[in-house]
Amino acid sequence: MQMRFDGLLGFPGGLVNPSEETLEAGLSRELHEEVGVAVPVGVDDHMSSCVSSSCPRLITHFYIKKMTEAELKEIERAAVASATDHGLEVLGMVRVPLYFLKKGGGLPYFLSHSFISNSRAQLLSALRHCRLLSQGELKEAVRQAEQMRRTHSDDPR
Numbered sequence: 762m763q764m765r766f767d768g769l770l771g772f773p774g775g776l777v778n779p780s781e782e783t784l785e786a787g788l789s790r791e792l793h794e795e796v797g798v799a800v801p802v803g804v805d806d807h808m809s810s811c812v813s814s815s816c817p818r819l820i821t822h823f824y825i826k827k828m829t830e831a832e833l834k835e836i837e838r839a840a841v842a843s844a845t846d847h848g849l850e851v852l853g854m855v856r857v858p859l860y861f862l863k864k865g866g867g868l869p870y871f872l873s874h875s876f877i878s879n880s881r882a883q884l885l886s887a888l889r890h891c892r893l894l895s896q897g898e899l900k901e902a903v904r905q906a907e908q909m910r911r912t913h914s915d916d917p918r
């Protein structure tokens with residue numbers, strides 16, 4: 762995922778006008794701007810679509826692209842070295858911690874941060890779809906994250 766200019770976590774991507782380009786071409790263009798490399802995206806990579814709750818005229822389309830660790834490392838390097846949006850719209854790529862540490866560290870802490878639009882739900886659906894974590898582990902991570910958010914909102918600081 763990435764830290765956005767507004768301080769929220771989200772996925773690389775952006776607005777596409779379907780009368781001007783296909784969704785996949787628009788996503789590839791946005792990826793080039795935000796991660797600095799041309800990542801080919803096809804209709805087979807499409808995962809889900811949903812009407813935005815904050816803006817009913819916006820439909821969010823979510824794609825999953827599996828890649829090797831070497832490809833991921835290349836993207837992480839390019840995101841800093843050549844992405845035109847780096848330091849502007851995008852403040853940095855972040856790997857999602859897919860583990861649990863004592864006292865909520867790892868995935869539960871990550872999930873307790875603030876996310877743009879429905880990107881937190883998109884992350885959870887991707888982890889479920891790719892079977893990277895079990896249903897029980899995801900449920901436990903969400904439970905701990907909610908508990909942390911409640912604790913933080915009680916913090917008077």
Ligand SMILES: O=c1[nH]cnc2c1ncn2[C@H]1C[C@H](O)[C@@H](COP(=O)(O)OP(=O)(O)O)O1
Binds near residue numbers: 770821883
């Ligand atoms: O990761 C995301 N998941 C779901 N919706 C998202 C995500 N990132 C952005 N959005 C939504 C929020 C905004 O309403 C629009 C446009 O986002 P934005 O970052 O402003 O797009 P541009 O890069 O400026 O085109 O999408």
